[in-house]
Amino acid sequence: MIDMDKLVDIEKSTQSKQVFWDQGVYDRELERIFGRCWLFLAHESQLQKTGDFFTTKMGEDSVIVVRHTDGSLKAFINSCTHRGNSVCTADSGNTRSFVCNYHGWVYSTDGSLVDVPLKERCYHDDIDMSAMSLPSIRVESYRGFVFGCFDETAPSLVDFLGDWGWYLDTWMVGAGEGAELIGPPSKSILKCNWKVPAENFVGDGYHVGWTHASALEMLGGELGGLAGNRANMPFDELGIQVTTRHGHGFGVIDHAGIGIHDKREGYAKFLQETQPGVAEKLGQPRAELYDGHWNCTTFPNCSFLYGTNIFKVWHPRGPHEIEVWSWVIVHKDMDEDTKKEVVKQAIRSFGTAGTLESDDGDNMVNSTRNNQGRHTRKNTMDSRMGVGHEGPHPDYPGIVGSSFIGETSYRGFYRFYQEIMSADSWDAIRAKDEQWADCFPNKDYWKDRLAAKAKAKGGE
């Protein structure tokens, strides 16, 4: 039996190295995390016309998402209910039906079985086709981002995102028509546990200066000062970190959204022109975040960098390997030239051949691979940076950490990881909705800090 209290020690802010290695832990993750959480599938802009489909994965399950004839989005498992072969082998396209290559069974775009060859002569009409649809998956969209969930008892997508949706609206609603993704995704293999990049994106502002020293030095700009951690910067004044109820979280470097973009005139102008509209529509706190650089993970495995605008899904392939899928985020209101510029800049930095992307891979692989050592994985990993320097904030929901460099959202990610891995049901998780933030006990952190700041300002 897996004892989650031993694998994640909330009080000490440590995790057992087994969480990056053990098959038993991974099997439970597929069941309890990938089987119960909302997982990113596609963006609606890829699925506009009736019959538009996209094939993807949920955990290790192959899944089709498609625009049905009634206009709704459907998702189902890509495995024939006869003998299990795939019913779709293309990445994307447009179709009226899905035909299995094995025996020719035909499914409609809602997953229902509509034709079985030789049904009268060989099945003697003794087959209930209505009971043999492709297993369906719940589908819901948030601001055009389509997610799927295997669990009928899971909360709605909006409730699953919770306060994280409030933050996402900053750019998914923004000032105008919102955002979309540019694909098709590039895909690559990384031999690491899926949580290594997920935790890195959710809250690792710390690695930026060191891991990415070479790229930052070459790029210069707003983030150039971080290179090699040489600059003396007031980190507590440059951004925040946030974790929310279901482990989603992010860190933001204030006003550094386009810091990684080299050719950026169009994007800079777009942000500048639309920021007042965000303040008007969503209020000043979110307008402040709008031109920041965000590193984010939507629990469990969907990560993105808003600003740099790369959007990634980490599809697990066993405990020690993932498939990395990368899209680019653009605002729908951008002109075509600016969209193209953003796509070019995003892939140049964090695409498969990106100048910054290539800095991260080794760290993620080695942080996984070292745990092959039996004695290595008897030890724990540490995420205590900034403990106590975090709490509820008057303007920002969730638990807010003091700086973009800290491990508040690591702790929040593993807090929920432990909870969902331990819980028998979503009801057990819902029962703790009021207490989830108890492990962040410094409730007055922001009250005190903002009061001290106001006082200092008054004394000037």
Add this chain to the structure above:
Amino acid sequence: MHNTEAKDRVSMQLHYDVSQHYYQEATLLQEREYQTWLETFIAEDIHYWMPVTERRYAKDKRAEPSPNDMAIINDDYDELKQRVDRLGTGTVWMEDPPSSVRFLLSNIEVFHTDKEDEFVVRCNFITTRHRGQLERSQHVGGRVDLLRKTESGYRLVRRKIVLDARVTEDKNLYIFF
């Protein structure tokens, strides 16, 4: 952007010259002489491009990827220069100790174009990268280049790199092809 059409095949002598140029390029990259490669082999109007190619059904009539679409690499001279310059910063931890990258080029075909001094060159490649103790990757594909003959030798004007694999079996593609 890649509309320069290949015309007749070039003479044996010209094919030999271009082939030797390509082997020299491979040698420079294998020896990590990236700066020299950039300065002596690359034209300032370079477009260096690796598209993302989906697996689509044969009946799918959507257009082939263009340089305006999602890509893996889509560099002009400045961007290619940054890739090279980054490797000279001394803080690329992944390249210390350095990777061993090897380029195997074959099926080199050289064609005239409408312009006397420009040639379309197609070839196939296998690029391998070995790192650390056991890490190895292999990338197979084809290149379509536009090569310009100048007073200081051949310069690469366009390079389209098409990988055969849909999913890259490597941690990144920070490799010059």
